[in-house]
Amino acid sequence: MGAEVVIEGLTKSFGKQAIWRDVTLTLPPGEVSVMLGPSGTGKSVFLKSMIGLLKPDRGKCVINGVDIVTCSERKLYETRKLFGVLFQDGALFGSMNLYDNVAFPLREHTRKSETEIRKIVLEKLEMTGLSGAEKKLPGEISGGMRKRAGLARALVLDPEIILCDEPDSGLDPVRTAYLSQLLIDLNAQIDATILIVTHNINLARTVPDNIGMLFRKELVMFGPREVLLTSDEPVVEQFLNGRRLGPIGMSEEKDSAQMALEEAQAAAGHHDGSTEDVRGIVPQLQPTPGLPERKGVRRRKDRVMKILHTLPPAAQEGIISSLTPEERRRYGIPESAPDRPFAGAHRGELPPDDVATVPGSPWREPAPRPGSQHARPPRDRGRS
Known part of the structure; x- marks a missing residue:
């Protein structure tokens, strides 16, 4: 099972410019989570802070008992091996073919023989649908294939946590749908904890178990997918429906005068950019038939x-x-x-x-019915 990531009060700024502050959330182990937010809200900075590429100003990011914000460089280096990262553009080495790109982390961080490396690389290329393309250079393949090659490279060390920074950027809707299915299938096969940063609303509605949103330097919410998909928060409603009317402007913050003008225009019948209300819970993607259940x-x-x-x-x-x-x-x-x-x-x-009861759960005992001979004193609920 993937590792749990516990983030408490994480704050980051560049000079006097605050990026986000007091972000607190927990990525449940083995689940798929999505982080939404307008452009410029620091979602990519958040991912880089999680793996120690950027050092937060304060707060904690605890993985397997290690706080990567305060730990030593040696401990940070070891903890990073738990991560696999898919960067926005794939971040492949242009002078290496796909085989060598995917093999690079194994050659850098392990002492495996070339025979072992070849077995692992071909397995990950097959897992991401790239069998037969191992000799091609990044410049000879499509954007979608580069994304999948980047994902294959992120998987070679068998990570417990996979971070995907806008995996759908530059892809058409069909390739995005295939990539979404691939992420669900990977989670079914390796049970890793996955965090996806995206602007794609269809991906955000159908893939994750949990959804969060960053806006105006704050974490608006993070929790089960049903909470955000049914939220009546103005910023969430505006973002999900892709309309101009709401708190988000061309720059991140919209002043009251601009909001009043847009509301007046909408009241006069001017189209605000949306087509339909997409709020509501839709079925979640399931693993491809033949794969194990998640x-x-x-x-x-x-x-x-x-x-x-x-x-x-x-x-x-x-x-x-x-x-x-x-x-x-x-x-x-x-x-x-x-x-x-x-x-x-x-x-x-x-x-x-x-009260719903969960078998084996310490949350709450079923309440005895009045007059039942099996009635007993209430259990201590300090752990609830």
Whole structure:
């Protein structure tokens, strides 16, 4: 299983220019997460800070007990081996063919023989659909193939964490769809923790288990995909629908006068750039038939059901409606229960009979019914 990444209060600036501040989130192990945000919000800087290429001003980034912000250079070098990184342009060496590009990390960081290296390189090229292209130079292949070659190189050290910086940039919608499926298939096969930075709304709606968004130097939100996809936050709604009307402007921040002008124009019938409201939960991509199920899906559902009562009503409704009959039985939700937010959800409270139970979970014991001879004192919920 991939490593968990715990980020607390991470802050970065260049001189007097603050990039983002007090970013706090946790990348759950073995799950796929996406980070959204307008151009210029520091998403690529965030990835570089996670692997120690840039040093944050303050905060923590803890991976397997190591805080890469404060650890020694030697420890940082070892921790970086847990990462595989797909850069925006693939970052391939132009004078090397694809085989040598993919083999480079193995030759640099291991003492494997050329026979072992060849076996690993050909395996990763096949995994990314590049079998037979190993002798080609980066300048002789398409942008989509360069992306896949960069991904193959990111996989050769069997990373626990994979970072993808705008993997869809420069690709047409069809190639982006293939790349999205490839990332899901990789997660099914190696169970790695994956973080994708993207502007592609279709990818963000169909691929990840969790979604976050950076805006105005802050992390607007990060959590289960259903929360952001049903959010009524103006910046989230504007970004998902790709419209001009909202807080995001040509520069990141839009002043009140510009917002008032655009609202007046929209009220007068001027088109704001959007075509339809794409908010709402759509089915998530599944692994290609024949591949194993994603282990992260079960872990994610267990985790989300534990915190279901704390989520917004629209997200609750989407999560419940997505459960299969078997999952409803697993979590103690009657199959006849309507797909609606639980009563009291806005207060973080649930009637005892409405609490979803997760097998083996320390979260909460099923409440005894009044008069039951099996009633017992309530369990200490300090761990909830």
